[in-house]
Amino acid sequence: MAHVEEAPAAMIDRVASLLESFVGERPLTLAELARRSHVPRSSAHRILQRLVELGWVERKEFTYTLGVRMFELGSQFTRRRTVPRAAVAVMAELHRRRGLTVYLSMLVGAEIMHLERIGSWPSASGQWGAGARQPVPLTAPGRALLATLSPDRWPELRFGPAPTPYSIQSRSQLVRDLDRIRDRGGVAVDAQGIHRGVTVVAAPITTMDDDGHFALSVCGPTRALDLGATITEVRNAAATVWRVANGVPTLRPLPQPSVELQLANGGPA
């Protein structure tokens, strides 16, 4: 097995290229996977065969998709981190109270990656789901996190094509928005900048142990959203996650399991 030792990187890269070729929405054929991954077809076939045996890839007739084992391993990423674990109950409570879609996102390079989502607005599709990425300057979670970092710790920001006329498209627009975020006590608001008709309100969650930069956000229809109340709710929810994640005693009772009870008590507006 000496020859295996000699070129691990090359082989790992082939496996990685093949698995990363699956990013997309539909099953792929061997020919498509070989082309996307630049792995020779015969080698790709042998590697896929082994990955199917391991449960990392599933084969159905002539197409391949990522397998359940890959999902199981990937889910370890959030299971082991304190902020995602602490956020589960808080996000569910916020969703029950306001009926708005709630996201937990993380800074990954110059993008935001969604880790958790409760609700299906503005879309149940992959673009807004867990594992999806959005550019930092375009998003409320991204800008809420930038505002917590000194510019020398910022990732390399790209200002790509603007999805709407309200999108932030330059560094000077970004800097002005960060001032507004600081005026709001750290809460970022994106009104139709990432998607027409959609307002996103985000607050940062910074951890003491430098385990990543997280943000909690809420997504609702621009025309109907009560912005003032939402800003307060998102800020409080992010603060609660921070306290739970860092083992700091909470200042108010933990969320109750029943939404009806809270509504009866005059909870949400």
Add this chain to the structure above:
Amino acid sequence: MAHVEEAPAAMIDRVASLLESFVGERPLTLAELARRSHVPRSSAHRILQRLVELGWVERKEFTYTLGVRMFELGSQFTRRRTVPRAAVAVMAELHRRRGLTVYLSMLVGAEIMHLERIGSWPSASGQWGAGARQPVPLTAPGRALLATLSPDRWPELRFGPAPTPYSIQSRSQLVRDLDRIRDRGGVAVDAQGIHRGVTVVAAPITTMDDDGHFALSVCGPTRALDLGATITEVRNAAATVWRVANGVPTLRPLPQPSVELQLANGGPA
């Protein structure tokens, strides 16, 4: 690179063994990973180095954890399937209405794997989170799915140690429970069999294209759960997911984004 071609399986297995060693709750050292994976330490070190460069593994001082790229790839598994996509909105609505924790699970061999969870009851820990597995006979989702399969299509069932005195521990107990499930129109109820004080109510979601066996379930406190109402709700929710996933027109309006509106209209009891 001819020597790479010769032994792909051996190299893939080393990479896979290393990555699968991460299943657990805490970061691991090189020595621990080498021991768990049975990969020689020097080889493990080189492979991990490459996986860190690819973002599949993260290194923090002397320990390793699975990386964000692994999460991103794993999330493709549910993003691309019709049932998990269709379930997002229905699960959120059910959680808003009842305040109970809602699960989407899938049959994987002789186990159930949770794919999605909304809420944090009975525990926010990994054992009840997405990616966690539970044995089929012990769980309501598992038995709801068994009841849809003829016994010749059943996985090899194991009756391990019973977590509580109410757990199903033999094939004859299981068969009696499947009769009760059929009497309930396909809905399974587990009262304290998987965990003391916890009742789980589950309904199957079978797809036309054989894309997997899914179940929707709700988890609540045994003492306070309104069993009759919950059975009806879970059965209706699973039927709605089935209709959406299969493109069948719904029989009632889709869930609204605002819980307040529904409550104002006298929605939930």
